[in-house]
Amino acid sequence: MKLQILNRKRAFTLVEVVVSMMLVGVSMGGILSMYAQSALRTEYSAHMLAAQMMAVGGLEQVRAAKFDPRGAPPVDQLYSTNFPQRVDVLDVGYASTVTTWATNTTTIIMASTNPIVKMVRVDCTWSFPNKGFITNTVYTYRAPNQ
Numbered sequence: 001m002k003l004q005i006l007n008r009k010r011a012f013t014l015v016e017v018v019v020s021m022m023l024v025g026v027s028m029g030g031i032l033s034m035y036a037q038s039a040l041r042t043e044y045s046a047h048m049l050a051a052q053m054m055a056v057g058g059l060e061q062v063r064a065a066k067f068d069p070r071g072a073p074p075v076d077q078l079y080s081t082n083f084p085q086r087v088d089v090l091d092v093g094y095a096s097t098v099t100t101w102a103t104n105t106t107t108i109i110m111a112s113t114n115p116i117v118k119m120v121r122v123d124c125t126w127s128f129p130n131k132g133f134i135t136n137t138v139y140t141y142r143a144p145n146q
Contacts (some may be wrong), residue, residue: 043098047128050090051102051136055124058086058104059138062120068144069116078118078142080108090126104124111141118142 065077083106090100103125111119121139128134 027122042139043092044128044131046092047098047126048134048136049091050092050100051124051126052138053132054088054090054102054104055122055136055138058083058106058122058124059120059140062106062122063140063142064107064137067146068117070144078108079104083108098129100126100128116144 049095062078062083065082066075068075076133085106086104087101088104090102092100100118105123105125107121107123109119109121111117119141123135126134126136
Protein backbone atom coordinates (compact mmCIF):
# COMPACT_ATOMS: atom_id res chain seq x y z
CA MET A 1 0.00 0.00 0.00
CA LYS A 2 2.79 2.44 0.87
CA LEU A 3 4.60 1.63 -2.40
CA GLN A 4 1.48 2.51 -4.39
CA ILE A 5 1.17 5.95 -2.71
CA LEU A 6 4.84 6.76 -3.44
CA ASN A 7 4.39 5.94 -7.11
CA ARG A 8 1.38 8.19 -7.31
CA LYS A 9 3.30 11.15 -5.80
CA ARG A 10 6.24 10.81 -8.23
CA ALA A 11 4.20 10.88 -11.45
CA PHE A 12 2.87 13.90 -13.39
CA THR A 13 -0.77 14.26 -14.16
CA LEU A 14 -2.00 14.83 -17.69
CA VAL A 15 -3.10 18.37 -16.76
CA GLU A 16 0.41 19.26 -15.53
CA VAL A 17 1.97 17.93 -18.72
CA VAL A 18 -0.49 19.84 -20.94
CA VAL A 19 0.03 23.09 -18.98
CA SER A 20 3.82 22.78 -19.12
CA MET A 21 3.75 22.05 -22.87
CA MET A 22 1.51 25.07 -23.37
CA LEU A 23 3.94 27.27 -21.44
CA VAL A 24 6.87 25.98 -23.49
CA GLY A 25 4.92 26.56 -26.71
CA VAL A 26 4.00 30.14 -25.78
CA SER A 27 7.59 30.85 -24.75
CA MET A 28 9.02 29.46 -27.99
CA GLY A 29 6.44 31.38 -30.03
CA GLY A 30 7.41 34.60 -28.26
CA ILE A 31 11.12 33.99 -28.81
CA LEU A 32 10.63 33.26 -32.52
CA SER A 33 8.36 36.29 -32.92
CA MET A 34 10.95 38.56 -31.30
CA TYR A 35 13.68 37.09 -33.52
CA ALA A 36 11.62 37.80 -36.67
CA GLN A 37 10.82 41.34 -35.48
CA SER A 38 14.50 41.94 -34.74
CA ALA A 39 15.47 40.83 -38.25
CA LEU A 40 12.84 43.12 -39.79
CA ARG A 41 13.99 46.13 -37.73
CA THR A 42 17.60 45.42 -38.67
CA GLU A 43 16.72 45.46 -42.36
CA TYR A 44 14.69 48.65 -41.92
CA SER A 45 17.63 50.31 -40.14
CA ALA A 46 19.97 49.31 -42.97
CA HIS A 47 17.59 50.86 -45.51
CA MET A 48 17.25 54.02 -43.43
CA LEU A 49 21.02 54.42 -43.18
CA ALA A 50 21.50 53.77 -46.90
CA ALA A 51 18.86 56.40 -47.74
CA GLN A 52 20.52 58.90 -45.41
CA MET A 53 23.88 58.29 -47.09
CA MET A 54 22.28 58.69 -50.53
CA ALA A 55 20.85 62.06 -49.44
CA VAL A 56 24.22 63.12 -48.05
CA GLY A 57 25.82 62.10 -51.37
CA GLY A 58 23.41 64.41 -53.19
CA LEU A 59 24.31 67.20 -50.78
CA GLU A 60 28.01 66.63 -51.46
CA GLN A 61 27.38 66.98 -55.20
CA VAL A 62 25.82 70.38 -54.58
CA ARG A 63 28.68 71.40 -52.32
CA ALA A 64 31.10 70.56 -55.13
CA ALA A 65 29.37 73.00 -57.50
CA LYS A 66 31.02 76.35 -58.12
CA PHE A 67 29.32 79.28 -56.38
CA ASP A 68 31.22 82.56 -56.73
CA PRO A 69 28.79 85.34 -57.77
CA ARG A 70 31.31 88.09 -56.94
CA GLY A 71 34.19 86.56 -58.89
CA ALA A 72 35.54 87.62 -62.26
CA PRO A 73 33.67 86.22 -64.14
CA PRO A 74 30.79 85.51 -61.76
CA VAL A 75 29.90 81.82 -61.51
CA ASP A 76 26.73 80.41 -59.96
CA GLN A 77 26.03 76.73 -60.59
CA LEU A 78 23.67 76.41 -57.62
CA TYR A 79 20.33 75.92 -59.33
CA SER A 80 17.95 73.01 -58.80
CA THR A 81 17.87 72.43 -62.57
CA ASN A 82 21.58 71.56 -62.49
CA PHE A 83 20.77 68.64 -60.18
CA PRO A 84 18.02 66.50 -61.72
CA GLN A 85 16.21 63.79 -59.79
CA ARG A 86 18.39 60.73 -59.34
CA VAL A 87 16.85 57.27 -59.02
CA ASP A 88 19.13 54.54 -57.69
CA VAL A 89 19.10 51.31 -55.69
CA LEU A 90 19.76 51.73 -51.98
CA ASP A 91 23.09 50.17 -51.08
CA VAL A 92 22.19 48.11 -48.01
CA GLY A 93 24.89 45.48 -48.44
CA TYR A 94 24.84 41.93 -49.68
CA ALA A 95 22.63 40.47 -46.93
CA SER A 96 19.42 42.27 -47.88
CA THR A 97 16.60 40.29 -49.45
CA VAL A 98 14.73 43.36 -50.72
CA THR A 99 15.83 45.62 -53.60
CA THR A 100 14.70 49.14 -52.80
CA TRP A 101 14.74 52.03 -55.25
CA ALA A 102 15.19 55.56 -53.92
CA THR A 103 14.83 59.00 -55.50
CA ASN A 104 17.00 61.99 -54.63
CA THR A 105 15.37 65.37 -55.20
CA THR A 106 17.47 68.54 -54.81
CA THR A 107 15.90 71.90 -53.98
CA ILE A 108 17.95 75.10 -53.90
CA ILE A 109 16.42 78.42 -52.86
CA MET A 110 17.83 81.86 -52.12
CA ALA A 111 17.73 82.27 -48.35
CA SER A 112 19.24 85.76 -48.21
CA THR A 113 20.43 88.36 -50.72
CA ASN A 114 22.59 90.40 -48.33
CA PRO A 115 24.71 88.46 -47.53
CA ILE A 116 24.18 86.03 -50.36
CA VAL A 117 23.15 82.68 -48.90
CA LYS A 118 21.35 79.76 -50.55
CA MET A 119 19.59 76.92 -48.79
CA VAL A 120 20.23 73.46 -50.23
CA ARG A 121 17.83 70.64 -49.40
CA VAL A 122 18.09 67.05 -50.60
CA ASP A 123 15.17 64.63 -50.09
CA CYS A 124 15.70 60.90 -50.51
CA THR A 125 12.32 59.17 -50.90
CA TRP A 126 12.03 55.38 -50.69
CA SER A 127 9.55 52.74 -49.62
CA PHE A 128 9.65 49.77 -47.28
CA PRO A 129 7.13 46.90 -47.16
CA ASN A 130 4.22 47.60 -44.80
CA LYS A 131 5.59 51.07 -43.94
CA GLY A 132 4.82 53.06 -47.10
CA PHE A 133 6.96 55.91 -48.39
CA ILE A 134 9.69 57.35 -46.19
CA THR A 135 11.71 60.51 -46.83
CA ASN A 136 15.17 61.25 -45.47
CA THR A 137 16.03 64.95 -45.69
CA VAL A 138 19.33 66.78 -45.30
CA TYR A 139 19.86 70.47 -45.80
CA THR A 140 22.52 73.10 -45.40
CA TYR A 141 23.13 76.75 -46.16
CA ARG A 142 25.77 77.80 -48.64
CA ALA A 143 27.52 81.13 -49.02
CA PRO A 144 29.88 82.05 -51.88
CA ASN A 145 33.31 80.35 -51.97
CA GLN A 146 32.37 77.69 -49.42
